[in-house]
Each structure stands twice: as structure tokens, then as C-alpha cells.
Amino acid sequence: MLSFDPSWTRDLPGTFLRDAPFRAPAPRYVALNLPLARDLGLDAGDLSAHPEWFAGQPPQGAEPVALAYAGHQFGNFVPSLGDGRAHLLGEILTPLGRRDLALKGSGRTPFSRGGDGRAALGPMLREYLVSEAMAAMGVPTTRSLAVVATGEVILRQEGPLPGAVLVRVAASHIRVGSFEFLSARGEEDKLRALLAHAITRHDPDLAPDDALGFFDRVTGRQVRLIAEWMGLGFVHGVMNTDNMALSGETIDYGPCAFVDAYDPGAVFSSIDRRGRYRLENQPKILAWNLARLAETLIPLIPGATETVVGLLNDRLEAIAPAYEAAFLAVMARKLALPAPDAALTEGFLKAVEGLDWTASLRSLAGEPGVYPGLRGWLTEWQKFRLPDYATRIRAANPAVIPRNHLVEEALTAATRGDMAPFEALLAVCRKPFDDAPERFTLPPPTGFGPYVTYCGT
Numbered sequence: 226m227l228s229f230d231p232s233w234t235r236d237l238p239g240t241f242l243r244d245a246p247f248r249a250p251a252p253r254y255v256a257l258n259l260p261l262a263r264d265l266g267l268d269a270g271d272l273s274a275h276p277e278w279f280a281g282q283p284p285q286g287a288e289p290v291a292l293a294y295a296g297h298q299f300g301n302f303v304p305s306l307g308d309g310r311a312h313l314l315g316e317i318l319t320p321l322g323r324r325d326l327a328l329k330g331s332g333r334t335p336f337s338r339g340g341d342g343r344a345a346l347g348p349m350l351r352e353y354l355v356s357e358a359m360a361a362m363g364v365p366t367t368r369s370l371a372v373v374a375t376g377e378v379i380l381r382q383e384g385p386l387p388g389a390v391l392v393r394v395a396a397s398h399i400r401v402g403s404f405e406f407l408s409a410r411g412e413e414d415k416l417r418a419l420l421a422h423a424i425t426r427h428d429p430d431l432a433p434d435d436a437l438g439f440f441d442r443v444t445g446r447q448v449r450l451i452a453e454w455m456g457l458g459f460v461h462g463v464m465n466t467d468n469m470a471l472s473g474e475t476i477d478y479g480p481c482a483f484v485d486a487y488d489p490g491a492v493f494s495s496i497d498r499r500g501r502y503r504l505e506n507q508p509k510i511l512a513w514n515l516a517r518l519a520e521t522l523i524p525l526i527p528g529a530t531e532t533v534v535g536l537l538n539d540r541l542e543a544i545a546p547a548y549e550a551a552f553l554a555v556m557a558r559k560l561a562l563p564a565p566d567a568a569l570t571e572g573f574l575k576a577v578e579g580l581d582w583t584a585s586l587r588s589l590a591g592e593p594g595v596y597p598g599l600r601g602w603l604t605e606w607q608k609f610r611l612p613d614y615a616t617r618i619r620a621a622n623p624a625v626i627p628r629n630h631l632v633e634e635a636l637t638a639a640t641r642g643d644m645a646p647f648e649a650l651l652a653v654c655r656k657p658f659d660d661a662p663e664r665f666t667l668p669p670p671t672g673f674g675p676y677v678t679y680c681g682t
Contacts, residue, residue: 226271229286229315230323236422239415240403241290246312246390247332247342248281251376255346255389255644256353256651258370265319265370265394276373279314279328279392287314287326291334294402295409296467297517299501304409306402306467307336310344313398323426325398326370329391343379345386346372347636348680350647352391352478354635358627358654359475364453365446366475367395387640396474399423401518402467408521420525427472436525437536444515444544446473451511452551455504456559457626458484458582462494462678464502464510466517480678483626485668487574487582493629493678508552512544559586559621560606561614569606576602581668583626590618623657629676630669 234241254276259269278284291308298306312334314326329352330344353369360366370392377388399419407416421433431438450473454461461468462480470476480494489505497503502510519537526533553565562569577585580598588599589606611617627650635647653661 226268227284227286227326228318229288230318231288231315232323232422232426233292233313233316234288234290237415237418239293239412240406240419241292241313242307242335243288244291244312244334245289245332246281246283246328249277249373249375249377249388249390252276252280252373252390253376254371255374255639256350256369256372256647258353258357258368261368261370261394264321265317265324267319276371279331279371279373280375280390281332283314289314289328291336292398292403293336293406294400294467295405296400296402296465297405297514298465298467299497299499302405302409305336305406308334309337309340310334310342322396325393325395327393327395327398329393330375330388331390341379343375343377343388344390345379345381345640346374346389347386347640348479349389349391350636350639351481351632352393354632354647354651354654355478355481355627356475357651358657359459361655361657362457362623362626364457364459364475365450365473367393367470370394395470395476396472397423397426397470398476399426399471400467400476401469401471401514401521402465403471404518404521405466413524416521417525420522423471434525436522437540440515440519440522440537440540443471443473443518444540444547446471447511447515448544448547448551449473450475451507452548452555454507455552456555457623458487458491458504460484460491460493460502460504461507462492462497462502463680464507464514466514469514471518479680482629482632482676482678484582485629485674486579487577487585488579489574493676495677495679508545508548511548512541515544516541559618560589561611561617561621562609563611566609569602569609572602572605573599583623584666584668586622587618587624587666589622590615620658624659625653625657625661625665627654628665628669630673631665 289312293307295304296306312328312331317326333342349372353372356366356369373390375388378385379388424431424433428442468477482493484491491504492500556570557565576599631650635650638646653665
């Protein structure tokens with residue numbers, strides 16, 4: 226049923242360690258993504274019968290490994306990170322193309338750095354829920370195939386919690402940190418092999434040694450991704466270079482959240498004490514992370530070092546205007562404008578500050594909402610909006626996002642054994658542009674917040 230073809234372990238020796246996931250004492254599915262399973266060409270019956278495949282008893286053909294990578298964490302370089310609580314089971318060949326099948330919370334590895342390698346149920350369900358919502362809203366993202374309860378109790382600061390493993394599906398797990406790992410060791414041959422592997426996975430029309438072409442493609446994907454995040458008011462929370470996938474997918478939904486009231490300085494992560502990854506900083510961190518990738522590519526590009534650095538600097542300087550264009554295009558779609566308009570977009574951002582981001586955008590279709598704070602801006606917008614603006618607004622702006630108070634309510638209930646709130650929220654998040662019961666669309670109740678999220682380690 227699962228057709229494994231391990232190109233990573235075949236092509237890239239020295240970038241992983243073979244390691245077995247821990248064997249869970251009583252694995253059972255808490256969430257199983259049957260729609261995704263069908264898209265991947267997997268047999269739902271066989272999959273449903275085997276939660277142990279993702280809890281320490283891998284299916285035939287899987288060759289579990291822990292991937293090695295480095296990373297800049299909150300700006301500080303760590304030369305050896307790697308999968309401390311994750312395993313790549315292998316790559317499967319699907320109707321959607323080659324996909325990584327990976328586990329999170331699957332036990333200690335040689336990269337664990339003193340951690341227990343486990344994950345609690347709540348954070349794994351958060352990733353499942355938010356990644357499904359992102360996919361439904363059309364944002365490039367890794368997907369969650371399942372959450373498997375392990376039957377263990379794990380200890381965290383909050384106390385004893387049920388353990389779980391997330392099953393992640395990704396176009397690849399090649400990160401900026403993957404390149405940094407080999408670059409820091411001066412392993413140029415392996416770096417060239419990684420470049421060729423990445424190009425084969427994501428840009429097969431390029432020559433396997435076209436580092437500049439690949440950098441341009443990665444930049445384009447990342448610029449579009451962050452523009453989509455910003456249009457939704459999504460704060461990733463941990464934009465370290467080891468969490469930047471070169472596929473252009475959103476990866477690692479740890480301390481992430483969506484803003485309720487629009488606040489450019491919004492921070493939700495408990496560990497981002499200085500606001501490095503606050504909402505308004507995400508485009509800047511995009512460019513900063515790409516600069517770190519560019520540094521690793523210097524020895525792979527023909528020419529004198531000074532010339533190569535000049536070529537890469539030209540590209541880095543072009544990121545800000547490219548992002549600006551991408552974000553204005555996103556906002557033109559969300560505001561039903563005939564073309565990107567910097568003045569109208571800036572005016573909206575100023576008018577909406579302190580108001581509910583999601584409800585304000587949706588209310589432009591003429592629904593009850595947050596008009597009072599927007600009235601001055603509305604007068605100008607009405608001169609430019611397209612005639613079928615209401616239809617366009619409803620198609621471009623979700624009525625439902627994973628609102629923070631509802632996520633917490635659902636995860637708290639799930640941790641206690643009640644999955645009904647989680648399943649109800651997941652159902653409406655999978656159809657985000659449809660009308661939904663009012664409780665899923667209203668801003669948080671008075672007194673909720675300030676909202677803080679944790680990575681669950």
C-alpha cells in the first residue's frame with residue numbers, strides 16, 4: 226500500500242542517522258485524515274487498521290532516519306540541530322508526486338540534546354488542525370495525515386499529559402538549515418549533492434548544478450508564502466532557518482496563531498521574548514533567512530568570489546520589492562480591487578488596526594461586522610472596488626479561521642478525552658469560505674488573552 230522510494234538516504238549520505246522510533250505501548254488513532262489519504266492514493270481500510278505503523282512498528286519498506294541540519298535559532302547559529310523528536314519514515318510515491326512521510330513526537334534520537342523525544346496530544350492536534358485550515362485556505366503547507374495517541378503519559382510544565390505522534394506529509398524536509406549543516410562543515414561535495422537533490426525534487430527543469438536558478442525559485446516560493454501568511458494575519462512564531470522549507474510549504478506549526486485584532490506587533494510564542502518573529506517582522510525575517518541560504522551557495526556558483534557575492538547581493542536586494550508586490554497582489558484579491566493599490570492597502574491597514582482582521586475583511590462583502598472603524602477608508606475604497614466585489618470578497622476572505630479561543634477550547638477538551646469540539650472546529654475550518662455558525666466566526670469573548678502558545682517540548 227505504501228510505495229517507499231528512499232531518495233534522501235540514497236543520494237545524501239552524511240545528512241542523517243538511521244534511528245528507530247520508540248514503540249508506543251497502546252497506539253490508536255485520535256485523528257485520521259481520510260481525505261488526504263485518498264489524495265495520496267492510500268487504502269483507507271488498510272491505513273485505519275494500522276496505527277502502529279506510525280508508533281514504532283513501521284510498515285514494510287520504511288527506513289526510519291533522523292535528519293541532520295543546522296539552524297539560526299532567534300539569530301544565533303547552532304551548527305548541529307537535527308531531528309530531536311522526529312523521524313523520516315521514507316518517501317512515498319503518490320498521485321500528488323513524491324512525498325515525505327515523517328513522524329513528530331516519535332522518541333529520542335541522537336539529536337535530542339537531553340529532551341525526551343515525546344510530544345503531547347494537544348500540540349500535535351494543533352498542527353493537524355492549523356495545517357488543514359491552511360490547506361483549505363489555499364496556503365502552501367505540509368499536511369497532517371494522522372495523530373496517533375501512544376498510550377503513554379508524558380510530563381510537561383503543565384503536568385502529566387497524554388502522549389501522541391503526528392504523521393506529517395511534506396513535499397520534502399529540505400530546509401535552509403540542511404544547507405547550513407554541510408556548509409558549516411566545509412563539505413562542498415555533499416553540499417553539491419544536496420543542491421542536485423533539492424533541484425530534482427522541486428525544480429527538475431533546472432540543471433542540477435544551477436545554484437542561482439534554484440535560489441531564485443526558492444525566493445519566489447517563500448515570497449509568495451509569507452505574503453499569504455500576512456494576508457491571513459498568521460504568525461508562525463518560530464521562523465528559524467531550520468523551520469524554512471525550500472519547497473515553499475509552511476512547516477512546523479509550533480507556537481503559531483492567527484491575530485484576532487490586527488496588531489503589527491503581535492507575538493504569541495512564549496519563547497519569542499523580544500518579538501523577533503512578530504507579525505510585521507515576518508517579511509524581514511524572510512529576507513534574513515534567504516541571506517543565510519545565499520551564504521551557503523557561494524562555493525557552488527562558478528566565478529570569482531567577489532563576483533558571486535555581487536550576484537547574490539543583487540538578488541537579496543530584490544527581495545523587499547518582490548515581497549511588497551506579492552503582498553499588494555494578495556491584498557488586491559482580498560479587497561476586490563482591479564489592480565494592486567499601495568495607497569488603499571496602507572489605508573486599510575491603518576484603519577483596521579485594533580479591529581478584528583478576519584471579520585473586517587469579510588464584512589466588506591456587506592455582512593454585519595466591523596464597519597464603524599472603517600467608514601473613512603470605505604468611502605475611498607468604494608470608488609475603486611470591482612462591480613462584483615461582494616462575491617470576490619467572500620471567495621478571498623475566510624469566514625472561519627482557527628480562532629485562538631476555539632483552538633484552546635478544542636485542545637483542552639481533547640486532552641480530557643472529548644474530541645467533539647475539535648472535530649466540530651476542524652469541520653468548519655475545512656470549508657473556511659462558507660458561512661458557519663456564529664460561534665465559529667465571532668471574535669474572542671471579552672477577557673480572553675493575552676494569548677500565549679508553546680512549542681510543546
